[in-house]
Amino acid sequence: MTANPATTDRLATAKGVFTICPTPFAADGALDLASIASLVDFQLEAGVDGLAILGFLGESHKLSQEERGQVIRAFIAQAKGRVPVWVGVRALGIAGAVEQAREAEALGAGAVFVAPLDTTADAVQFDYYRTVAQAVKIPVVIHDFPDSFGTEIGAELVARLGREGGVGMIKMEEPPVGQKISRILELAQGSMKVFGGLGGVYFLEELQRGAVGTMTGFAFPEILVRIYQHHAAGNHAAAAATFDRYCPLIRYEFQPKMGLALRKTTYMRRGVIACDAIRSPGMRMDPITARELEATVQRVGLSLDQRSPFVIA
Template sequence: MTRLTEEARGVYVIAVTPFAEDGALDLQSIDKMVDFYLEAGATGLTALGMMGEAPKLTGAESLQVVKRILARLDGRIPMVVGVSAPGFAQMAELTRASMDLGAGGVMIAPPGSLKTDEQVVNYYRQAAEFIGNVPFVLQDFPLATGVHIPVSAIARIVEEVPTCVCLKHEDWPGLEKITALRAAGTLNRRISILCGNGGVFLPEEMDRGADGAMTGFCYPEMMRDIVHHCSKGEGDRARDLFNAYLPLARYEQQPGLGLAVRKYVLAKRGVIASAALRRPGAGLTQAAQQEVDMLLARQEQRLKELD
């Protein structure tokens, strides 16, 4: 088992959950998907995230997905499991089971009921007590959770909860938050910062001090290359590549439609057998499919021009 640490960097791809047309789990596609992410250069995987349709799975199915992915990974890269839950009992149970199967850590988002900084800090303090000595990712995604976590609260969590090793940064706008967190003296120890939002701000986030991405996109190669070139100081090359993918990344960021776009493209690429979302959730209309196909064709042309 490779445990998540403060040194996490690169691209931790948020894995989709493949379903058959009838809504059943597609375990064979999970195997193909894991192979694809490894070939695309992922340095880690994250399962059961918000874009992994985790709330649509039963408890048994969640463990089935975790077990299948970990078996295919075979320890080659670490895996983070989303364990956010209404109560700490469910969170602790899924955490224990996932870690026993070989996961490297877990990810915890705050519930929308938290209204003050003190409540946020106390929530993560209690969550850490329930899951024990397990490294976790603090998911800061106010657009989805409705919980705004200021730099001062993050600093307190990092200081008071040593098992918090990574921030999944998805505030929007949030570039100034990264700068503040990386400023000398803000945190009492350095933690990993991996960014979300489909990678649409990744070049700027890397420039501000992020260590990589923890998000999904139907072309994870984009995130791999952006992180690689930014880390080597090759900002112009990173942005040229980013610009080639940007129209599709922008289209995939549509609220309520993004996962359908991602699954449609992954199915076209042969990564998963079906683009089906488990209900409630619908696929793309014919008009949307035609728009995505056009974006794919133009993306391919732009990439050829960069070679």
């Protein structure tokens, strides 16, 4: 399959840190569009290379179709073309995925990252991704997160999508990440770019294996940016030192079921969003967890009370 030239250009320049952004809500559960604006500005101050919205962290499955459009418009309007905004797609079938992808493209998204169909054969999954890629002119990114989606996408299928399906990127979140990244790149023969994820817990190893960056949520994105900058400059020792210094916080924030609450609370404490509300269903923080979070942040030399991004060595 011949790729669209515009898509190829976007694939060629896609690299670095793409923050998976939460969707801010007011205390009553309504969308907080003003906090979307301040969240975008904060991410840009932190030096991120792109924004990713309406993923699992973005509570997209808790939004109405109308709200989904409002969120996309708000992020893209505030980004003002300074960085690309990639939009998550998750549907029960091909028609729904195509509809979501086309809506994102029409509203100005730079790419869509697409969750797999639930438990289907590789042949069906291949046709699904290829069809979505043919339906839009922006890049389609495979969202490979079996712990949340319940569907495994093997390296062989990923590589085939790169070679034959017009899909040239994957957000890869299946441990052990190192082995799968190496296998994908070996089989894809230059047709697939890999972004890491999983909260940044394996960011250093992902880069060392050939990932071009990460797409993940982390409420101190300036840390991930600095790790990437060191690695891209060839200063691998500095990248490792920065990763090692802040790994306790990266690990603590990426807790299954609790990660969203930790991130929203951190963003609220940093003055980035007005409220840490989560729509049901979703786990909330208890007072002990709040104290643990504060202690972990302090232990790595940071503070929850600073709104502007920290200068990271």
